[in-house]
Amino acid sequence: MFLKLAPKRLHTPLLILFTLAVFIFAGSYRSESAPVNFYFMPVFLAVCVLCDIIITTIAFSHSRAFNNRQTYAIGGAYLASAILAAFIIADYPTALAVGATFNYDSNSIWLWFLLEISAPICAAILISLPQSLSLRRTVAFVLLGCLLASFIGPLISRFIPLLTETCNHYHCELTIRSGLVYISGLVNFLCLTFLWFKLKNKGLIEQCFLFTLFLLVLDDAFSLSWQARYTVGWYTWKIMIMLLKLAMLMIVLLRMMDDYKLIDENNRRHYRQSITDDLTGLHNRRYFAQNTPALWEENKASGQHIGLIMLDVDKFKKYNDHYGHLAGDRCLAKIGHALDLSGNRDGNLVARMGGEEFAMFIPSTDKQQLAQVCERIRLAIAELKIPHVGNPEGDHYVSMSIGAVLVDPSQTNLDISGTINLADKMLYLAKKQGRNQSKTISEGEFTPQMSEQL
Numbered sequence: 001m002f003l004k005l006a007p008k009r010l011h012t013p014l015l016i017l018f019t020l021a022v023f024i025f026a027g028s029y030r031s032e033s034a035p036v037n038f039y040f041m042p043v044f045l046a047v048c049v050l051c052d053i054i055i056t057t058i059a060f061s062h063s064r065a066f067n068n069r070q071t072y073a074i075g076g077a078y079l080a081s082a083i084l085a086a087f088i089i090a091d092y093p094t095a096l097a098v099g100a101t102f103n104y105d106s107n108s109i110w111l112w113f114l115l116e117i118s119a120p121i122c123a124a125i126l127i128s129l130p131q132s133l134s135l136r137r138t139v140a141f142v143l144l145g146c147l148l149a150s151f152i153g154p155l156i157s158r159f160i161p162l163l164t165e166t167c168n169h170y171h172c173e174l175t176i177r178s179g180l181v182y183i184s185g186l187v188n189f190l191c192l193t194f195l196w197f198k199l200k201n202k203g204l205i206e207q208c209f210l211f212t213l214f215l216l217v218l219d220d221a222f223s224l225s226w227q228a229r230y231t232v233g234w235y236t237w238k239i240m241i242m243l244l245k246l247a248m249l250m251i252v253l254l255r256m257m258d259d260y261k262l263i264d265e266n267n268r269r270h271y272r273q274s275i276t277d278d279l280t281g282l283h284n285r286r287y288f289a290q291n292t293p294a295l296w297e298e299n300k301a302s303g304q305h306i307g308l309i310m311l312d313v314d315k316f317k318k319y320n321d322h323y324g325h326l327a328g329d330r331c332l333a334k335i336g337h338a339l340d341l342s343g344n345r346d347g348n349l350v351a352r353m354g355g356e357e358f359a360m361f362i363p364s365t366d367k368q369q370l371a372q373v374c375e376r377i378r379l380a381i382a383e384l385k386i387p388h389v390g391n392p393e394g395d396h397y398v399s400m401s402i403g404a405v406l407v408d409p410s411q412t413n414l415d416i417s418g419t420i421n422l423a424d425k426m427l428y429l430a431k432k433q434g435r436n437q438s439k440t441i442s443e444g445e446f447t448p449q450m451s452e453q454l
Contacts, residue, residue, distance in 0.1 A: 016214065022240045025233075032232035040230075040238070042092050045085045047242050051249045052082035058256045059205055060135060065263055070199050073126035074209045076138050077119040083146040084115040114149050116184040116220065120191030120213050127198055185220035188213055204255045208248045215241055277352040279329055280336025282344075288351035292361050295349065296416050299363050300409035307362035307370035308416075309404040310423040311339075311377065314435045316356035318390035319398065331386055331398060332356065342380040343373060359420070367406045367442055374402045374438035382436070393435040402438035403427030412443055419443075 059075030062068060088111050122142060126133070133141060192213040199206050219241065275287035299306045313319075313335065320328040332352075339358060344350045349361040360377075362370060378400055386398040393399060403426030407419050414422065422443065430439040 016211070019215070019218065019240070019244070022236065025236065034230055034232050034235055036230045040235070042089050044238055044242055045089045045092075048245055049082045049085045049089070051245045052078045052085065054249055055205075055208075055252050056082060058252050062205060062256070062259055064135070065259060070127065070201075071203075071205050072138065073123050074205055076126045076142050077123035077209065079139065080118040080122040080142045080146055081115065083143065084111060084118050087111055087146075088115060110180075113180040113184055114146075116181075116216055117187045117191075118146065118149075119209075120188050120195070120216070123209065124191050124194055124198075127195065181220050185217060188216045188220060192217060205252060208252060211244075211248065215244065277336070279332055280339075280352050281333075282336050282340060282358070283349065283351040285351060285353045288349065288353065288359055288361070291349060292416050295361055295363055296409050302364075303408075303410050304364040305366060305406055305408050306419075307360075307365045307373070307404055307406050308419045308423045309343075309360040309362065309370070309374060309377075309402060310353075310420070310427040311358040311360070311400055311402050312427055312431070313356035313381075314394060314399045314401055314431070315388070315391045319388050322390055334384055334386065335381060335398070335400070338380045338384060339377060342377050348373075359423075365406070367440060370404050370406050371438070371440040374404050374440055378402055378436070378438050391435075399436035401427060401430040401435050403430050404438065404440040405443060406440070407443045414443065 056075045056078040059071045059078060063070075063072035063075060091111060122145070126138070192210065195213070196210060199210070219237075275283055277284040296306065313332075316328065316331075319331065323331075335358075336352065339350050339360075343360050347363050351359050353359050360373075362373060365373075381400040382394065382397065384398065387396065388394060388398045389396055391397065391399060403423050405419060405423045405426060407414060407422075412419075426439040426441060430437050433439075
């Protein structure tokens with residue numbers, strides 16, 4: 001709760017101060033004995049494995065969605081940590097009791113050492129590569145590295161008598177004598193410093209990972225300072241680490257939700273851009289072609305008539321030649337706005353088909369209503385009073401010719417393409433008979449004489 005009240009820039013410092021406070025508190029109880037629970041460590045490790053696997057999945061997904069190499073490297077680091085923690089769980093006799101199968105009983109300290117250094121080293125290697133590996137290669141690289149490293153222990157134990165001593169899971173004398181904790185602390189500190197400067201644009205996932213490395217450094221310090229396990233201080237520290245792991249998981253999950261929201265918004269914006277004409281703000285030809293067949297079938301099923309209107313600006317080439325293409329674009333933008341206001345209602349579909357040509361699909365209509373829509377649009381364009389010296393048919397203002405056809409999809413032999421062609425013919429007839437007018441017919445009213453006039 002206190003993190004929500006604090007400014008975002010103070011979240012990480014406050015979390016570090018809180019962790020240090022718990023670290024000091026746990027240290028004050030390092031000698032207080034507590035009941036020994038041999039199942040505590042397997043449960044602790046299982047929680048860590050679960051958190052690491054989920055964060056790995058989120059980091060890889062975030063990396064692929066946003067092409068972010070940093071989160072890709074961090075995902076590989078969490079994967080390495082999860083694999084080695086799973087190996088340690090298998091080594092615990094109170095967990096799966098398969099230590100004899102893996103022959104790790106005399107080398108569990110080696111696994112602990114690998115677990116401590118695996119994530120920072122893996123992240124440092126992956127972030128330093130000149131190019132990102134593919135997801136499959138990254139997983140293979142991490143898995144192979146963990147397997148090879150985990151089996152190096154038995155080989156080393158043949159030559160270093162110290163590591164051949166039977167390791168008690170519940171004491172860390174061997175850790176102190178071997179010096180592996182000193183090495184682990186140094187490696188974690190160096191990797192933390194390296195990644196702090198290497199990672200750019202430290203987002204939430206990056207900050208959580210750096211905080212994880214900070215916990216590893218403190219954990220090494222804990223092991224060096226307080227050798228006894230199963231004390232009040234030891235339980236307090238381990239439980240705090242487990243809770244912080246869960247907290248970081250929740251933070252990353254919230255980040256994932258924000259990412260998906262951002263992706264969804266981007267997809268919606270890109271989709272709107274793909275179906276919208278940039279100049280007029282109307283739907284484009286692609287959207288019109290994709291949606292009119294479904295509207296056609298819908299009206300066919302309900303037995304409703306549909307109207308299809310084709311519209312064209314009169315003598316627009318002359319307008320461009322006289323006023324320039326920029327003025328032509330402004331003219332089309334005004335026309336698009338007028339069409340949107342006067343014709344885009346009651347489920348109508350209005351689109352710019354290209355150039356100065358527009359189309360409109362009118363569902364559930366009749367011939368009278370269709371003719372009224374056409375005339376309303378024509379008058380709306382005329383009322384714009386856009387000067388056009390080359391258009392005497394419009395009193396030297398921009399005007400529009402309109403052709404419309406009414407069809408019954410359940411009765412006609414035409415499809416949507418044939419209906420568009422018929423509306424086009426009526427548009428050309430309106431132009432041939434003087435422009436600045438609309439021609440509306442029902443399908444059966446189109447005569448051979450009309451064809452001769454085209």
